[in-house]
Structures are given as C-alpha cells and as structure tokens.
Amino acid sequence: MKEFLTEIRGAIMSTLILAVVCCGAYPVAVWAIAQIAFHDKANGSLITDADGTIRGSRLLAQSFxxxxxxxxxxxxxxxxxxxxxxxxxxxxxxxSEKLANGVHMKNDKGKDVDDTGNFDGIKDLIAAYRTSNDLKETDEVPADAVTRSASGLDPHISVRNAELQAPRIAKARNLGLERVMELVRANTDGAGLGILGVPGVNVLALNLALDSLQ
Amino acid sequence: MHTTDWLQLTLYVGLLALITKPMGLYLHRVLDTDGRTWLDPILKPLENFTYKLMGVKPGKEQNWKQFTFSMLLFSLVTCVFTYAILRLQYYLPLNPQGFSGVSPDLAFNTAVSFTTNTNWQAYTGESTMSYFSQMVALVIHNFASAAVGIAIAAALVRGVARHSAKTLGNFWVDLVRTTYYLLLPICLVFAVFLVSQGMVQNLKANDTAKLVEPMKTTIGQVDKDNNPVTDNNPDVTKRKQLMETKTVTEQTISQGPVASQVAIKMLGTNGGGYFNGNASHPFENPTPLSNFFQMLSIFAIGSGLTYYLGLMTGNKGHGWAVWTTMMILFLVGVLLCSWAEASGNPIHHKLGVAVADGNMEGKEVRFGIFNSALFATITTDASCGAVNSMHDSFTPLGGFVPLFNMQLGEIVIGGVGAGLYGMLVFVVLAVFIAGLMVGRTPEYLGKKIQSYDVKMAMLALLVLSASILGFAAWASVSKWGAPNPITGELGDGTNNSGPHGFAEILYAFSSANGNNGSAFAGLGANSLWYNTTIGIAMLIGRFLMIVPIMALAGSLVQKKISPPSAGTFPVSGLTFIVLLLGTVLLVGALNYLPALALGPIVEHFLMHQGTLF
Structure with missing residues (x-):
C-alpha cells in the first residue's frame, strides 16, 4: 500500500513538474529568444502600410x-x-465527381441557384482560368492554378502560372510585359539551399509591389 | 523523379545516417541512470530536485510489472489532467479568443489521442483550443508520450541485453532523464531555428488584416452564434440555408506559441498540429528548409535508437541490420508514393490540367510533389502523423503508401521508442521462423525464444490488426460510419463516396490503432461515435501493445545467454535483413491486403477508367 501511494505521488508530481518545465519555462524561453532575435517573423511576418494598418502576412494568401x-x-x-x-x-x-466537375444546384426550372452546396470543380476552374488569361481550349493549365492547396492559405503560385497571368496584368496596368516579369522574378522565393522544395511566386508581395509602382 | 528530387532524397538519407551514431551514443548516456552528459552542470540539480519532489529513488530498479504499472498510472494521470483542462478552458487563463469548454466526447478523444502519442485531431486547433490548452494540456503529452515511448523501448532493449536478471530499469528515471537531457535541449534549439524561418511564436491575440482587394462572395447565412439561418419549409428535413452576398474586407491572422509546440510535435513524433492545416499551414511550416528539418527530426531519435540497440546488445551489426531493413522499406515507400503523385490524375489531365505538374490537389507550391510525398511517407513510417499535404487528395497509390505504412505497425524507424519495440517484435518472429526452418530452438542474441515469448509477440501484432479491421468493418456497415462532414448527420454519405469513402474509414482506424494521427481528413470524424470508437482504438493500439511487449521484456531479461555456436542464426548481415523484410511484409500483406484491395487498389483501376463517384 505504501508503495502504491509513492507511485501515485510520483505520477501526480511528475505531471505538475513537466507542466511547469515543458509547458511553462520552455515555451516562454523560446518566446523570449524569438521575440528578441526574430521579432518580425515571430509575430507573423506582417505587412503594414504607411499608417500602420496590417494589410496581411507575407506567408498567407489573400483572394485576388x-x-x-x-x-x-x-x-x-x-x-x-x-x-x-x-x-x-x-x-x-x-x-471525386465533385472535385472534377463541381456541384451546381439548380431550381425546378433548371436554372442555377445560389446554394451552400455549390462548388467549382477543376473543370470550372480551368474554364475560368482560360477565359481570364486568354488561353486556347487546348492549352494545358498549370496544376497549381486549378487545385486547392492543403492549407487554403498557400502564399505562392508556380512560376509557370505567373508567366501565364503576366500578360493580363501588363495590359490592365498599361505596363510592359518585361516590367511585370521583372517584378515576378523579384518576388519569387527560390528553393531552399538551391535544391530543397520548389520555387514559388509570392502573390501578395508581388501585387503590393505592382501597386507601389503607380 | 527530377534530379533535384534525387538530390534531396540522398541528402535526407545521408544526413540521417550521419546523425544515427551520435544520437545512439547520446541516448546511451541519457538512458543510463549514472550516464554523464555535457548538460549535467545545468540539469543535474533540476533532475535531483525533481526526484525529490516525486519521492523517487533513482537507483531503485523495477521489474516488468512495476515498470508497466508506473507507466500506466502516469498515462492515466496525465490523460485526466488534459481532459480536465480542455473541459474547463473557458475559466482558465490565456484564452484571448474566449473559446468555450470542449465537449465531453471531443475532450475524451483528444486527451486519449495525445496521451497515446497519436495526436488524432477531430477539432480545428485555431478555432477550438485556447493558448493555455495548446501550451499545457496538449504540449505536456508531446513531451510525456514521447518520453514514455523511449522508456518502453529502453526497457525492452535492457531486457534483450541483460541476462539472468529481473529488473528493466526505473520508469520514472527514464521519463525524467529523457525529457530533460534529450527532448528539451534539442527542442529549444530547433524551435528557435523554426522561428528564423518564419514560424510564429507569440502570446498575442489574433491580428486582423485589411485585405488588399476586398473579396465578394456568396455564402450561407449564419446568426451570431454561427448557426445556419434556414427558410421556413414546414418539412424540417427539407429546409435550406439562406444565402447572402457578402464583401469580406478582413482576414484573421491566427497567432500563438506555435514554434515551441511544433519542435516537440516533430521530434517526439506526435504530429498534432497547432493549426488545422498542420504542417501545410505556412505559419507551421514556412519554407522548404523548415520542412526538411521537420522531416529529419521525425526520424532522428528513432534512428538513433537502432544504434542504441546495437550498442547495448554488444552487436552493432544487429543495430545497423535493423536500420537497413527500415531504410529499404522507407525507400520503396517514397519511390512508389512520389511516382504516383508525379504521374497525376488522368481524369484531371483530360480536363486540361498540365500533365507534367502531377497531382497538386491538397499540396503546397513551396513543397511541390516530391516533398509532399516524402513527408507523407516519413510521417506514416514513423507514428508522427503531421502532414504537409492532404493525404485524402492523393492519387490511390500515393495514398496507399501512408495507409500501408501505418498498417505495418509503423516500424520503419517508427514513433520514438514505439518504432523500435514494434520492430523488435518482428525480429523475435523472424528469429522464430528461422528456427522453425532449420529445425533448431530459435535463439535471439544467445537467448532461447520459447512459446511464451512468441505468444506475447503475436498478441501484440494480432491485437493491432483485429482492432483496425474490426472497427473499420463495423463502421463500414453502420450508419454512424458515414456522417455528413458538415452537419454531422449520420448515414448521409461521407465527403467521398465509392472505394475512396471506404479508404477514409480504413485510414482512420489504421491511424488510430497505429497511434499515427494523420487522416484522410474528409471523414466527418468529430461525431460522438467516431470520437468514442477512435478513442478506444487509440487506447488499444498503445497499451494493449505495450503490455505484451513489457511481458516479453520481462521474460527475456531472466533468460541465460548461451554462447554462440556454428548453428546460431546471425542477427546481422544480408540473410537476416531479407528474413526480417519477409516477415514484416508477409504479416502486413496477409492481414490487410483484402481490405486494401477494396479501397485504394480498386480505386486505382477505376481512376484509370475514368470512373467518378
């Protein structure tokens, strides 16, 4: 019985000590170092405009x-x-039928209606991408442009995707295509150590760079 | 595979091989009560003070029953601790978002999930858990369950290495030393590195960004309590949610103490994400470099433990043979998975998706196809369960790899500790089979393997497959098995139908029993039925496996060692590796192939025919 009580004490005390050390001292230590050494990154890599308003995070995608x-x-x-x-x-x-062709609810007369069940499939996204970027029916579309990312917040698009969109932006902003592509290259995050992962164009940073031109 | 893919794979395996020996040597010191490390000046006083508060005598060793009892008691206490915090989080500090308490079934599921090193997550972290719940209720298990796994592995290795003895070490000492000398120091450095890559680490409330371009969207109306607003159709079941067009002008930027949690989540092969998107969320895995070191940290300790095994048993060749077997299984998995994902989906190709891009649904651009496939293989080889891409959207064969890895018992490096003790069960079986083939009494490192030992080894394996297949079969034929992922209503189709829907269910129970925690996440698993059955499956997968293994350790430690003779079966070298591979694959394949044939395998052929569900 005495041994049993010792064990209980060990279990309860170790839980409390671990809580203090691993869940108190440790995260606070990391927090302190991070806030001093990497203040910007530790707080979300926020992008603010001149008057201090937060316009987004460099790491999180926004809708455009x-x-x-x-x-x-x-x-x-x-x-x-x-x-x-x-x-x-x-x-x-x-x-999945839903992923490939989407879901479009219709009313009794066969007309499209708004519904929580509506979903744009890859087929719909491809059609929209081709229309807005002036592509032919037979042109292949970059996979990242018509698939949803794992987080839903992927800040990047592929370089090919940016190249296909660039003429549209150049036209809308009355800029030379080469000027736009320069900015695309300047806002491309390269592969880690030159070989890790895949280069991607940071969309939010690129669009803000475009806005600051004018 | 591209050239850079091969380079990344070579870099990964090369670095892993390089750290295996130093990690093994360090583990040898940490897991020895009197072992000396260079951290002694700082940590020794803390260690002794901890023993004093706990009332533990570090020199006093335990036999297998005492060791197991201490482990079970500790797990119970920490589990209740977490359950209580989750239920009461509304009244606790560090809750700037003001989240209410977690429901009983979800709190049970989550407490069990973290206690068992599974980290199955039926909740969305950023909208359910307060900072306090994340930092204390969940992180304590990231450390504790990892330390427990290592303690059990150490006890089994001691059982193999010692002879004519009774005791297997002291659970409390292993727990404390592993946490202080191994996990904490590495995590501290690792977490700071992760912040340098862009991972957040703060205690402020969420920020709100003013969108650069406001977003117009039509969504379902909700009232202020987030309940859907519906029309007044007299037939309640036919009511439809009203729609509204909204202009979204703001984006919430979730914050929190992420880096400190992610470091131990990977190193301790826990895998429970801070955010719902887990390691795919840019705040939880910002760059390819952070991704690489997260992958390396998953395997680091487990790989070192194989060297520890060789060191302790005085047969380093044995440790490396086990490591090599694991690496072969790992490489086959990576190559198959990345090939399948790079080949992409012919149905989507026909619609116009670029063939060369592979299957990008549920993947992030910065990781691309290869690092997503590599991560998926590693996280399920180990019992980690963190994901940097959505396994549910993988091609059938790409998704087959993680599923099969878990069903093998996650013995390819495996969870910290759990991988080694799982693999040693297969080693015992391989030796037993070799003995039967040549007609000699099977011996493992000079110890006779007898019927009791084989029974315990088989029990550990059979419990696992019975639980995976039993639960999956039950869910597949029941209404509760297919809840609507949004409304939670029973029996109204999963997110995916056809063979993929079945694969989701099979994956859920494989993950739960294997204490992995990754998911084919389309399954609406946050329901009373799933929370409960998956909770039970996780308990079975952890403790009904550990207890027979500890009994096996208790039996092995008492045996005498007979000197090797010409007829002794060597447990190092090519013959042993082939035999071990065969045992692992045969047991895995025979148990699960029929179920796999109904899921990913049939789906592969249907996809190539263009069938949609």
Missing part, C-alpha cells in the same frame, strides 16, 4: 480577382476561402 492583380491559388479555407482562422484543403479524393 480583378485583372490588375495576380490571382492566388483557389482556396478551401473556411466558407469564404482564404479564411485565416480555418485552414484546410478540400480533402476530395482522386475519383
């Missing part, structure tokens, strides 16, 4: 739809997409 902006990847984060408080992907599988 007009012609003068590069568009982010489609998003399934939250009900609206690009919801920073509700990251996630579609989790639709490779043989």
């Amino acid at each position: 739809s007009s012609n003068k902006y590069f568009q982010s990847r489609p998003s399934n984060a939250g009900a609206t997409g690009y919801d920073g408080a509700s990251s996630g992907g579609t989790n639709l599988g490779p043989t």
